[in-house]
Amino acid sequence: MSSAANSQQLIAREYLPLRAKILEIGAALDRLERVGGDVSQHDGWRQLQQALEILQRCPADRAEQLLMHFSRPYQDRWRAEWGL
Amino acid sequence: MYYIDPHIHMVSRTTDDYETLAKMGCVAVSEPAFWAGYDRGSVAGFRDYFEQLTRFESQRAADYGILHTTWLCINAKEAENVTLSREVLAMLPEFLDRPGVLGIGEIGLNKNTRNEAIVFLEHLDLAMQTDEQLLIHTPHLEDKYQGTRMILQMLSDDRRIHRDRVLVDHVEEHTVRPVLEQGFWAGITLYPVSKCTPQRAVDIIELYGPERLLVNSAGDWGPSKPTAVPDFILEMRRRGHAEQAIRRVVYENPLEFFSQSRGFDFTPPVN
Structure with a gap:
C-alpha cells in the first residue's frame, strides 16, 4: 500500500516541517553549549x-x-x- | 467517517471529551485496565476500578452514542507486586462475563523484570482457561524492543494461544514486523513524544499494508490526545489514500478483531 503522493508533492509538503525540526536540533545543541560544562x-x-x-x-x-x-x-x- | 478508538482510557477523560469524540465520528471505544498514576494499595481498589469500567463508564459513553467496551487485568507496572497481582487474578473471573468485557488486558511488561514476566504468564494461563482475547502493552522507549521480544517469546511458547485473538499494542518501526510476521494483531499508538506520530503511523501502514493493524490514541491522564485517530485519518487523506483504505484501518479492523469476543455487542450506525 504505497503512498499516493509523488516525490515532488512529498518534498513540497515535508520541506518546511523538516527544516523546522533540524533547526530545533541545532538550537538545542547550541543551548547545551551555551550553559557550559x-x-x-x-x-x-x-x-x-x-x-x-x-x-x-x-x-x-x-x-x-x-x-x-x-x-x-x-x-x-x-x-x-x-x-x- | 465513523471510527473506533481501540485503546483509550476514558476514566481519565472528561465528559466533554466524549462529546468531542462523538462529533468527530467515534462510535465505539475499548478501554484496557491501566495504571492510575499511583500504585493501588489493595485488591479492593481494583474491584472498585473494575466496577467503574464495566458499569459507570459504559453509561457515560452511551449518553453520546458511543459503545464503551473494556479489558481487565492488573497492569504491568503494578505487576511487580506478585502477591497483590495474584489476588487480582483470583478476582478477575467475577467480571469477565459482564457485557462489554472483551478480554484480559492490557497485560504486558514495563521494565522487563522477572516479576512482571511471572504475572504476565499467569494472566495468559487465566485467559486460556476462560477463553478470553488478549490485549498486550509493550514497554516504553529503550525497553520496548527487548520487552516486545520477551512478550512474543512467551506467547509463542504457549501452544494454546490463538494468535489472531491477540493484539500486541504500541508497536513502532522496530517492533511491528515480528508482531505481524508471527500472526498477531498490532496496534499503533498515536502519542506525543514517547510513541508514534500520525505521520509515522501512516508510514507504517504504507510499508506493511492495512491487514491486522489498528491505530489508537491511548488517551489517558498524561500528555495524550484523545482525538489522535482523526489526526491519522487526516494524514491518510492528505497523502491521497482512498476512503475505503482508511475505513479499513480505523473501523473495519477493530470490528473484525473485537467481534471474536463474546462480550462485544455492537450495532453499526445507520448510514
Whole structure:
C-alpha cells in the first residue's frame, strides 16, 4: 500500500516541517553549549551523537535503525536464566 | 467517517471529551485496565476500578452514542507486586462475563523484570482457561524492543494461544514486523513524544499494508490526545489514500478483531 503522493508533492509538503525540526536540533545543541560544562561523558549525549551519525549513514529504514540504537538488547535465553 | 478508538482510557477523560469524540465520528471505544498514576494499595481498589469500567463508564459513553467496551487485568507496572497481582487474578473471573468485557488486558511488561514476566504468564494461563482475547502493552522507549521480544517469546511458547485473538499494542518501526510476521494483531499508538506520530503511523501502514493493524490514541491522564485517530485519518487523506483504505484501518479492523469476543455487542450506525 504505497503512498499516493509523488516525490515532488512529498518534498513540497515535508520541506518546511523538516527544516523546522533540524533547526530545533541545532538550537538545542547550541543551548547545551551555551550553559557550559562537559556533557561528553553523559550516556544520553553519546547516544544522541551516534543517532545523528545514523541519520547520515543509513540509506533506508532510518526510523527503525534509530529506534534500535535507542533500545536495550534482547537475549533469547532469558526464560531459562530466570527459571521461567 | 465513523471510527473506533481501540485503546483509550476514558476514566481519565472528561465528559466533554466524549462529546468531542462523538462529533468527530467515534462510535465505539475499548478501554484496557491501566495504571492510575499511583500504585493501588489493595485488591479492593481494583474491584472498585473494575466496577467503574464495566458499569459507570459504559453509561457515560452511551449518553453520546458511543459503545464503551473494556479489558481487565492488573497492569504491568503494578505487576511487580506478585502477591497483590495474584489476588487480582483470583478476582478477575467475577467480571469477565459482564457485557462489554472483551478480554484480559492490557497485560504486558514495563521494565522487563522477572516479576512482571511471572504475572504476565499467569494472566495468559487465566485467559486460556476462560477463553478470553488478549490485549498486550509493550514497554516504553529503550525497553520496548527487548520487552516486545520477551512478550512474543512467551506467547509463542504457549501452544494454546490463538494468535489472531491477540493484539500486541504500541508497536513502532522496530517492533511491528515480528508482531505481524508471527500472526498477531498490532496496534499503533498515536502519542506525543514517547510513541508514534500520525505521520509515522501512516508510514507504517504504507510499508506493511492495512491487514491486522489498528491505530489508537491511548488517551489517558498524561500528555495524550484523545482525538489522535482523526489526526491519522487526516494524514491518510492528505497523502491521497482512498476512503475505503482508511475505513479499513480505523473501523473495519477493530470490528473484525473485537467481534471474536463474546462480550462485544455492537450495532453499526445507520448510514
